[in-house]
Amino acid sequence: MLKAQFDHTNCSDCPIRHRAVCAHCDVDELEALEGIKYYRTFEAGQTVIWSGDQMNFVGSVVSGIASLTQTMEDGRTQMVGLLLPSDFVGRPGRETAPYDVLATTDLVMCCFRKKPFETLMGSTPHIAHRLLQMTLDELDAAREWMLVLGRKTAREKIASLLSIIARRDASIAPKQKPGPIVFDLPLTREAMADYLGLTLETVSRQISALKKEGVIELEGKRHVTIPDMRRLMDEAGDDSDGGFLV
Amino acid sequence: MLKAQFDHTNCSDCPIRHRAVCAHCDVDELEALEGIKYYRTFEAGQTVIWSGDQMNFVGSVVSGIASLTQTMEDGRTQMVGLLLPSDFVGRPGRETAPYDVLATTDLVMCCFRKKPFETLMGSTPHIAHRLLQMTLDELDAAREWMLVLGRKTAREKIASLLSIIARRDASIAPKQKPGPIVFDLPLTREAMADYLGLTLETVSRQISALKKEGVIELEGKRHVTIPDMRRLMDEAGDDSDGGFLV
DNA sequence: GGTTCCACTTGATCTCAGTCAAGGTTTCGT
DNA sequence: ACGAAACCTTGACTGAGATCAAGTGGAACC
Known part of the structure; x- marks a missing residue:
């Protein structure tokens, strides 16, 4: 049993309330995740990924804040989402990023390489479900925010x-x-x-x-x-x- | 093989381009859907479901247009989504509706009872995937709309x-x-x-x-x-x- | 210790969209 | 055919928030 290697006490970086899909909390098939999980750090102001870029990972925020931002040609920008610790980033089944992701503060992310993650998702329905739930939550939040912006x-x-x-x-x-x-x-x-x-x-x-x-x-x-x-x-x-x- | 009963030629109501999960296009386990699928019609102006109501079905728009609307106490309202033919409504795993759904024009919907649909989803990973894809699309659309509203x-x-x-x-x-x-x-x-x-x-x-x-x-x-x-x-x-x- | 830079504040003015109001058109019921 | 009710248009005025501009305060860097 490999679990001991990955349990909470061994992972001081990740907060306990990891809402996202994460080796520590959600997956029993830990062997499958070895080697596809890694951490990335960014400084405040750095761009995590540009809109239109190839996006070869998914992951969740461990600490710090990232923002999802859209920009018009003339420079007007609108933030369309705020990623706080435990929030998930990434699009299984999508090749390119639909908006810029910026590190608003210093940022640590817990990433998974996308391809293996998708494979794992295929064989672990539980993860797909979790992801659907989270996406629906995000959708609700986005729509709630539409009321704020519009009215x-x-x-x-x-x-x-x-x-x-x-x-x-x-x-x-x-x-x-x-x-x-x-x-x-x-x-x-x-x-x-x-x-x-x-x-x-x-x-x-x-x-x-x-x-x-x-x-x-x-x-x-x-x-x-x-x-x-x-x-x-x-x-x-x-x-x-x-x-x-x- | 029950398929013949449900193929496109037998379903004049549903448009061919049924993007949503639907017996006609997506599911081989048709037996599972017999009896849980039904049609509902609404007149323009009718409320399909009130925010906060129990929501015991999922489904997709066959013809007509529905809107998702949020309202503040003082009466200000913001539409947060437009449902055109082939769009999906409903929240697997959610009990109550998060916003009002209104028939903007005369409306026909193709509905599935929620519980059996969820069961089916559990046993048919393909549907969960499809649903995730569709939800991600909706999320993108909502965020695109945030730029419109905000800037x-x-x-x-x-x-x-x-x-x-x-x-x-x-x-x-x-x-x-x-x-x-x-x-x-x-x-x-x-x-x-x-x-x-x-x-x-x-x-x-x-x-x-x-x-x-x-x-x-x-x-x-x-x-x-x-x-x-x-x-x-x-x-x-x-x-x-x-x-x-x- | 001073300079520079950045994030923020405050003021004056302008403008786009909201508000209030009146009138026009189409549709629908009788 | 007539009246009423939706739905839409247009005008005059107002006001919330944008724009332009100047200035403050604190941290970093010689």
């Missing part, structure tokens, strides 16, 4: 983003106290603007406004405290506190 | 929508001549506005403008001719004519 005001957009990051952060370090939520913004104002379909100036102004009105507290430019999560979510226009994730 | 001008949004409908229409009746493209708009101005994150007045104005400038021709309010597809796509800000579909 919310700048202020609501900012509040929506903050509450997503807060919730996501809390679930990774699930010390869910009833008290204030504290986290560091992993995105620059510009990255937030690209995610929200705004300009960085508008982002800055709205954050200042939320701060002045006490909805959030700021220490420096990135360290955020949310004294009352309920209030933030009201600002976001969300009714359901039902957990949609990025 | 395009009203004019570009209209042009984007028209070119999607035109392309989609052409692929269903693939008589792809190089000449002008002709089709009927399946959406009201209001529905277009909900899809594009605009108001119906703005939609109307932009369509009038495109008409005045000869980018499109209109006969009545719905019958559209596109004399030069290339020009429309320039207006949409799309560079790649690469086929992204709704």
